[in-house]
């Protein structure tokens with residue numbers, strides 16, 4: 437079989453971990469530029485193969501998907517979410533995905549649009565002209581409210597929202613292939629491990645409370661997110677029914693709802709934060725976005741119908757997820773030896789597919805650092821390979837929440853853009869890797885009434 441791909445030399449034991457830990461984004465860009473298509477490096481003991489060729493990415497995610505499993509970083513996160521959709525594999529994953537799919541149909545998602553729009557409007561109701569807000573934090577709270585309403589069918593009070601948002605953050609950090617963690621056992625009483633354990637306990641308590649509330653409202657009849665006369669199709673209700681049929685162990689039900697809270701709020705909040713940042717940095721694009729909202733939405737409350745006509749806003753969102761993909765890399769573990777880019781990649785290594793590198797490659801994008809929403813008009817996107825852009829992954833494990841996120845993001849942009857023009861006031865945007873790509877510092881924005 438073919439030989440191993442080239443890559444940067446690392447130190448024994450830690451490999452290239454130090455460079456990665458210092459600034460994962462700079463490290464990935466540098467190795468992506470230096471080595472074409474596929475490169476090998478070591479993150480601690482993890483033999484990592486980073487693949488940047490869209491054709492090979494397609495093979496991993498789609499055509500040869502059955503040769504790979506999800507890669508899970510560490511036992512703690514596996515114990516917590518291992519049975520949920522994001523991390524499970526094989527038959528268990530397929531059963532959970534089949535069970536969850538009805539909560540994500542187009543009709544059901546459109547049906548939540550008015551709730552999303554209302555929650556967004558309520559969330560910004562006290563913003564005043566001249567206020568400075570930590571936009572990423574505000575949007576994280578807003579998206580927690582939305583995901584709780586959609587997945588649990590109940591509306592969370594402000595305290596619950598705050599608790600969920602604050603405690604999800606240490607969980608997200610556990611997903612990172614943090615080389616330091618490789619060297620410290622997960623049971624060691626480090627501050628991070630203690631925080632993680634405390635966060636898990638708190639969140640499990642919140643989930644139990646929300647489920648109890650939901651059980652109560654099911655007995656009381658339909659809510660804002662369930663239709664009269666139909667079995668409620670929020671995920672919690674679907675899973676509770678499966679539990680009653682004996683098809684959903686308690687632990688799996690919790691894992692699934694925890695997964696949805698985690699996967700379903702932070703990603704969307706980040707996509708929105710980076711879009712607002714880029715619109716602020718590009719005032720012409722922002723003016724066009726505002727003009728579009730005035731024309732399509734006018735004085736109405738934004739709804740699902742409006743979002744279908746927000747073409748420029750849609751392109752701005754796509755362009756933002758190109759430059760700042762909330763999920764900046766996905767990982768797989770080959771179950772057998774595979775061949776990628778002409779090289780041999782061994783079973784049980786780590787295959788890394790980095791949106792961050794591919795989305796910013798000159799091979800697919802002219803002036804890749806420029807924010808240019810018009811890249812997404814059909815004539816210009818036609819010539820690009822399918823996997824030159826994959827913010828939601830691809831193949832059978834593509835994001836189940838894509839339509840949900842897309843609708844929510846457009847509604848929130850419409851609610852905000854209708855009323856406010858937002859100016860980014862710093863600090864200079866620097867990024868930090870976690871499960872998702874976070875700003876290092878809060879993203880402060882000044883609110884101007886339009």
Ligand code: HEM
Pocket residue numbers: 521522523533583695696699700701703704707761762763766767826827828829830832833834835836837838840841
């Ligand atoms: C802009 C927002 C979002 C982005 C960028 C995003 C990105 C992704 C990506 C890249 C994957 C694939 C991971 C992989 O292949 O390893 C994924 C999977 C997943 N996402 Fe999202 N996501 C977003 C919003 C959401 C929302 C709103 C939900 C839930 C309501 C959600 C739930 C999930 C779940 C459960 C999976 C695992 C699916 C499976 O393996 O069957 N995501 N997401």
